[in-house]
Amino acid sequence: MTGTAPARSSIRRMDNVAIVVDDLAAAKAFYTELGLELEGEATVEGGEVDRLVGLEGVRSDIAMMRTPDGHGRLELTKYHSPSILDGDPHAPANVLGGHRVMFAVDDLDDVLERLRPHGAELLGEVVQYGDSYRLCYLRGPAGVLVALAEQLG
Structure with missing residues (x-):
């Protein structure tokens, strides 16, 4: 057929x-x-x-x-x-079923400064990926990993 x-x-x-x-x-x-x-x-x-x-x-x-x-x-x-079941709010980035949300931002440093009073903690450090992006992972509410990406150039 x-x-x-x-x-x-x-x-x-x-x-x-x-x-x-x-x-x-x-x-x-x-x-x-x-x-x-x-x-x-x-x-x-x-x-x-x-x-x-x-x-x-x-x-x-x-x-x-x-x-x-x-x-x-x-x-x-x-x-x-029913009551919330506890998860691991400090789970590393490679946990099975990982939960990370990424946002594109204009000014990564500014966003980090504004989020710190809301409990944001860097997971590692801010890194520059080639000539393309500045990136970081931070821990947000409920332990969710939030990635920020600032495009360069």
Whole structure:
């Protein structure tokens, strides 16, 4: 049989990445300082939510943060019930299922200075990658690794 393969369904875009936090206000402040904008907030609960996430008795507050270009979003989620399970907030960058989010920034040094009062800690050091980028990894709310990239030239 010849001809073209049947059309396959494909994704349209990545809508968001969700991060579970224990302090929603602090996480919103951190990501706002980074340059994300609060798009909206809601409390979610009920049978549909329970079935969706495979837990019982879910009640959580969410804050949707949007990048300035409107294309990227972080969903910050604070679970009130069931209780949050502890993870390792100091897990290294090579942990299985690693959780790192990278943002392009105009001035890496300025962003670092603004994030330090919000608890940001460098994981290693700021490095220059060839003539292309200055990069760093830092630890943000809930131990999430946040990478910053400043394009050079």
